[in-house]
Amino acid sequence: MKDTKNQLSFLSVSLHWLIAIGMIALIAVGIYMAENEAFSLYPIHKSIGVIILGFILLRIYWRIQNGWPVALSDYKPAEVRIARIVQWLLLIGTVMLPISGIMMSGAGGFGVSVFGLELIAKNPDPVNAGKVIALNPTVAQIGHVVHSWGGNILIAAILLHLIGAIKQKLLYKDGAMARMLGKQV
Numbered sequence: 710m711k712d713t714k715n716q717l718s719f720l721s722v723s724l725h726w727l728i729a730i731g732m733i734a735l736i737a738v739g740i741y742m743a744e745n746e747a748f749s750l751y752p753i754h755k756s757i758g759v760i761i762l763g764f765i766l767l768r769i770y771w772r773i774q775n776g777w778p779v780a781l782s783d784y785k786p787a788e789v790r791i792a793r794i795v796q797w798l799l800l801i802g803t804v805m806l807p808i809s810g811i812m813m814s815g816a817g818g819f820g821v822s823v824f825g826l827e828l829i830a831k832n833p834d835p836v837n838a839g840k841v842i843a844l845n846p847t848v849a850q851i852g853h854v855v856h857s858w859g860g861n862i863l864i865a866a867i868l869l870h871l872i873g874a875i876k877q878k879l880l881y882k883d884g885a886m887a888r889m890l891g892k893q894v
């Protein structure tokens with residue numbers, strides 16, 4: 710079933726919440742492990758990050774098929790514009806974060822695996838045991854910068870999105886939140 714104005718499809722609702730929860734968890738774990746050098750968390754973060762990229766790409770395909778959800782009230786033009794900018798930031802952020810992570814780890818020589826299944830091989834340094842040699846330091850560096858900045862931009866976009874959703878619920882009371890939970894409005 711496709712999205713309609715009054716009800717979103719099961720796939721739209723499931724992908725929204727799966728990706729929302731996944732991204733928030735990955736941001737929290739990412740910041741924690743980077744700040745505390747918790748290296749044991751890196752493989753889990755990377756594995757879930759690669760898996761979630763599959764769902765993100767499916768969501769983009771589904772969004773192209775369905776278009777944006779139709780507004781339920783006559784929102785102010787400025788509100789619509791801000792909401793659209795934030796939605797684009799979220800969409801771009803969800804794609805850029807995993808891709809930059811893969812660039813950073815893969816080109817950095819650290820390798821990328823999904824729960825043990827190797828996608829990009831590690832490139833160990835034959836001289837310094839336990840160290841790796843970057844396959845492409847420039848790509849790895851770009852990936853690192855985008856991953857760090859992207860994380861901050863994504864946090865800001867998620868907060869703005871949340872504020873918008875709360876405002877919609879309290880001010881317009883138009884059922885947009887219920888619709889996002891799969892209910893018919």
Ligand code: HEM
Nearest residue numbers: 735736739740743755758759806807810811814821857860
């Ligand atoms: C899919 C969504 C993802 C999100 C939301 C995410 C988010 C984050 C965040 C916020 C950080 C902390 C950045 C910092 O403070 O410098 C981080 C660190 C990291 N992420 Fe991700 N990440 C994702 C996917 C991936 C993927 C797919 C990989 C690799 C395959 C990856 C590899 C890493 C690594 C290696 C670090 C540590 C960087 C460091 O030690 O400086 N991430 N991630």
